[in-house]
Amino acid sequence: MTLRRWAGSAGIVTVLGLSLASCGTDSDDPDASGDTLAVATSTTREPRSTDESGRPPVLFDPCLDLPDDAIEAAGLDPSTEKVSDLTGGEDRTFLTCAYMDPRVKGVNVISTNTTFEEYVERDERAQITDISYADIDGRRAMFNADRHFDKCVLTVETSFGALTITRDVFGGDTPPGERCAGMDGMMRVFLPYLPVGA
Secondary structure (H helix, E strand, O other), X not given: OOOOOOOOOOOOOOOOOOOOOOOOOOOOOOOOXXXXXXXXXXXXXXXXXXXXXXXXXXXXXXXXXXXXXXXXXXXXXXXXXXXXXXXXXXXXXXXXXXXXEOOEEEEEEEEEXXXXXXXXXXXXXXXXXXXXXXXXXXXXXXXXXXXXXXXEEEEEEXXXXXXXXXXXXXXXXXXXXXXXXXXXHHHHHHHHHOOOOO
């Protein structure tokens, strides 16, 4: 899909760093399918943003790797896509795409080399009470619903770190029990687009 670039939003800083060499290898298997080749190509693309931490490169870029039909299947509008990378400085990378959802303020899809364990430790240290753990398509997952900020967060583990979906909800209009509904289904739409092995 064509990346719809967006800049100029106050407070959003693109993560800058050194470019890393590609980590994938071309397949020598003449029987490899076109789909396999397409996935292999996506794993060798130079990450759009990197850091100097020594953490694994972020192999999945939601702004480049999610086609419009997947975004629509997740209930989002591809025309509202904005590149909204979060700053991680030299310590880590956050590749982020933001979308508007008619029911909520916004949805962010975040691919990062922050580990799943770091997310768990952070939320437990913050004493967030509305945390639950699950398994989504064979991956460890953590869900938290922040009542104070009307935010829902779903994080799943990847080989390079984590894939997170955040949903900012409109206060008052949506019943509390429905504010985070369907986020696991949204994640299941996106997970098949991760590179093989991620």
